[in-house]
Amino acid sequence: MRGTEIKPNILRYMDENQRFDGRKLDQLRPIEIEYDVIKTAEGSARVKMGGTEVIAGIKLEIGSPFPDTPDNGALMVGVELLPLASPEFEKGPPSIDSIEMSRVVDRGIRESEAIDTKKLCITKGEKVWMVMVDICPINDDGNMLDVSGLAAIAALKVTKFPEFDGESIDYKKPRKKQLPISKVPIPITVYKVADKLFVDPVAEEQKEYDGRLTVTSTEKGMLCAMQKGGDEPLSADDVDDMVKIAVKKADEIRKKL
C-alpha cells in the first residue's frame, strides 16, 4: 500500500482498533511452519507469517570449547538480510539491523537455556558440539525479528546429531539422536506508535513506529531476554503492558510449533 501519508493513516486506523490488512492491534497474521526443508542441514524450518517468510538452518560441528567454559558447547546465530527479500536490504557486510536481529535471537535461545550446553560436551576442554543457526529471509513484509526467532527455535526442535565416531563427522549417515531442547523461547516484538501498542507489523507499519520492545519468553511466562529499539522512550507502564502482550502472544504461537 502507498498511503497518501502513512503515519496519520496508521493512527486513524488504530483509533478504531483496525490495521491496513483488517487485523486488530494485537492480532498476529496466520503462521505456517514447515520442518526439515533442507536435507543437508541437521535441522531446518521454513516459517511464513503473512507475507514474511524466513528459512532457518542448523549445522552441527565439532570444535574446541571456550577456555572459560571447557565443558559447554557453543551456539552461534547468524542472520543475513539478503537483497532478494526486500528492496531495502543491500549486499555486502552485515547491516546494523541484521546484527541486532542475530544478537536478539541468539540472546533469547542462550539465556532461556533452551539448549543444554553441558550435554554438547564430548571431551572436557577439547571437543564440544558447536550449534550454528543460520537465518535467511526469503521475503520481508515486516516483523522479521519475531519470525526469525520462531524459525530458529522451530529448526532447533527438529535438529538431530550427525554420526560422530570420535574423530570425524559423517554427515551422510542417517541422523538419530535429537538435540536436547528443553524450552521453547519465543521473541515477540511489541511496537508503540503514539499511545497505541501493537504486534506483528507489516512493512509499512514497521517504518513508522515510535518505540519497540522485544520480549523473549518461555513456557509459563518466564522472561529471558529483552531488547528496546526506536527513537521514543518507553514508560514503566508501557513496558509492563508490552511484556503482558508479548507473553500472551508467545503462548499463542507456541501452540503452533
Place this chain on the structure above:
Amino acid sequence: MTKEAKSKLLIKDKEIAAPGEVLATGMDFLPSYGTYRLNNEIMANKLGVASVVGKVIKIIPVAGRYPPKRGDVVIGKVIDVTMNGWIIDINCAYDAMMNVKDATSDFIKRGENLTRFFKIGDHIVAQITNVTSQKLVDLTVKGHGLRKIFGGRLIEVNTHKVPRIIGKQGSMVTMIKQTTGCNIIVGQNGWIWLSGTPEGENLAVEAIKKIERESHLSGLTDKIKSYLEKNKVEVSQASKPVGVEKKTQSSKAASVSKPEPKEAVKSDKK
C-alpha cells in the same frame, strides 16, 4: 495477390494468446490494443486474454505497466516542482508533466513559489491531455472532479484490471461505494484512492483485491455483491456493541449511516 483469401478467426473470445500468435487472417478483422497486422495476419504482441467484439480483436494483458492514453483520469504523486510546473509520478514508465496553466487560472508572477499549489508528496487526480510520440505526458487538474486529494488511503492494483473495478458505467465501483460508505476514486493507472471509516476502507480494499484476482471470471458483479453484503452484516454487527463509541463521534456516525438506509430498502424489496 489477385484474390484475397477468406478471413478466418483463429482464436476464441477469452482465450489466452502469447506474443507472435496469429489471431486471425484476412482483412475482415481489425487489430486493437495488444495486436498488430503483419501482411495478411493479425498477431498478438502481448501475453493476455483475447477479446473479440464484432470485428475488433484486442488483448487484455495479464500484467504490465500503465500505458498512458489521452483522456484518462489518473491519480498521480508530485515528485518535483520546476520553474513552470510540476513533475508527476503516474505509476507509468514515463513521468508526467503538468504546466502551471493546467493547474490554476490565477495570475502567477514570474519566479513565484509554485509549492503554494502543489508540493512534493501531494497526490492529485488529473487528466491526461496529451501523450506525444516521444511519450511526453501532459496532465491537467482543470476539469470536473479533478483536484488535489487529502487524507484517505491509496492502494495499487493491476492497471489492466481497472475497467473491471469500475464496471459498466461505473456499476461496480458505485456498488462498493454504497455498501462500504467510502469515497473512492479509481485512476486508470491502477492507483485507487479511498476515504471513509477504517472498517469501510478495509472492506472496500478486500473487495477490490477480490475483483483484481477474479477479473477473468464471469458473473463477477453478483459475486462481489454477495461478498459485500455478507461482510457488511458482520461489520454492522461487530460495530453494534460499540454503540457508545459511535454516539461520541456523532458527526462521523451520521456520514457512515447514510448508506445503511439504502441497504434496508434493498433488503425489504427482497
